[in-house]
Amino acid sequence: MWLTTALHQPERMQLHLSARWAFQVQSMKNGGIHGLVISLIKIISSRQKKEGFSKTDLDGIRLPGHEEANELVFVNGIYASEFSVIRSKELVVQSLEEAAGNENKEIVALHFGHSSSLLKDGINALNTAFVHGGIFLNIKKGTVLSQPVYIYTITDARRESVLSQPRSLIYIGENAQAELVETYVTIGKADSFTNQVMEVAIEKDAKVGYYKIQNDRQQANLVSTTHFRQLGKSYLHTVTISLNGGIVRNNLNVVLEADHCEAHLYGLYFMGGDSHIDNHTIVDNVMPNCFSNELYKGVMAGKAAGVFNGKIFVRKDAQKTNAYQSNKNILLSADASVNTKPQLEIFADDVKCSHGCTVGQLDEDALFYLQSRGVPAPIAQSLLVRAFATDILEHITPKAIHDYVEQLISQRLEYDLP
């Protein structure tokens, strides 16, 4: 595969090579050559093994509302067209390799790998270095997708340990509209690590809703990078929900590259057990007059640990930027922890930016109030956690997904509203 790439798309091969170089350098910095070799062996041994996964397996994990959605399925990092269902005829789905050589090659050349401009880390480079089995989606100019795009990132660890590296590039043309829903499911008991990179380029007057739902098993490790470029005045709405997993890191980047872009970033993480959840967000204001609002909320139980790192860059030319950020956390147990770090770097002088973060416990007065009305303490606690999550959940626009997340949270709280 690398050879064909080299033959047909020398420019992309170059990216491969530079990413591989970056990865090697980073790996040696981080863990030495030994770790690198181990990783390489794992990659090589696990790649291309989507065989063994069946449609029955998929049926067990499809998201509600899938009957009226486009479903794109990755198995162990490889796009599986045999399981995918494209219901919107206007949705173009191609392999990355194909797109890099056909009429979309300019788009691919412009946007593939752009996330590395903000993430100069080995993990990001690792995905790029071994990119294989990825997809390119084109939602062309003026296309309003009436059906959402569900993207399943499935790790089949029933037979052996898996390192999978799904990759996708999504182009949303001028005046187009789309809703993207991502979820992650690991089956089997072996170790797994998923290193996903998705890059999305949004053109003028386009509108994008993006929903990331994570409720994987507790041994599943994931680094999920989603990188948005808003190339023209456009509207982006994102909601990131993390309910379970092993070590989970979400990198969410939004680069505002045109005047009057608007971006909303919402997140809820509700983790227990030994889970670790990182949310690293970057809002990069490159051009003036953009608006961004970010609200992430965390509920940590058991021995779960969380990190919120919210960066806002306001570049020199990005005058009249309005950028807001807030991170609020509740710790339900003495062993749970959260580290929260707002980080604003402002190089323009006429901007409005604010940030705030809190870490606390459930409000005792509120608990007593509910108890005094006959609600037992555990249910009162559940009601308060759910109430805390409400102003994130209400931003999940696709109803089937909203209801699904509500239901997951009810299950977690072991209490459903009457």
Add this chain to the structure above:
Amino acid sequence: MLKIQNLKASVEGKAILKGIDLEIKAGEVHAIMGPNGSGKSTLASVLAGRKEYEVTEGSVEYLGKDLLELAPEERAGEGLFLAFQYPVEIPGLTTTNFIKTAVNEIRKYRGEAPLDAVAFLKMMKEKMAMMNIGQSLLSRPLNEGFSGGEKKRNEVFQMAMLQPKMAILDETDSGLDIDAIRIVANGVNKLRNKDNAVLVVTHYQRLLDYIVPDFVHVLYNGRIVKSGTKELALELEEKGYDFIKNEVNVGEGV
């Protein structure tokens, strides 16, 4: 119904209640009055089971049970209700969902089946009309952004929904204009009957024009220093609390 004997309670080591004796029978309305800092709200909170208050001595018998042994939600299950002086705002939880949960949890405590949607709605409509509360208020997050009057009406609305045997109103009149007091008092009066009792904690006499008490007690410095009928409230209104303070201080030889 409720028998308080020599009740002493402290908060963060500071003694607030210094030996309260009070008996309330079914069908009675009692008022507790007193100057600021006398321990009125502490008494209400101790009865409802707020854990910041430590009971250091004494007993409270409620319907034959040791009230102090019960968790706050069990007290509610047994028919005790506290209308808060400062109702808590809970963003994200609608009043309707909250009250439905409360009604059904109390029914569960009593071994009754949950109310079905139709019965619940019927009951809601009836009590909403009584308290002059609109559906829009109940669809909003609990007490969030409510005016003072709306919060207190919502408290008495919840009381009407939960139909307590023993209702404690903690300064329910504070911050209300006269029309709001009338609505709130009217709601309380409609709930009065020979089988339940009401304890009104108030600073001012004016609420007692509308909720007429059978007995009035004056709380001062953690003790009930004077008890009487509704005329005592009028006397207090006229003379102020100083005459009580003087009486007590003289009596104690201060």
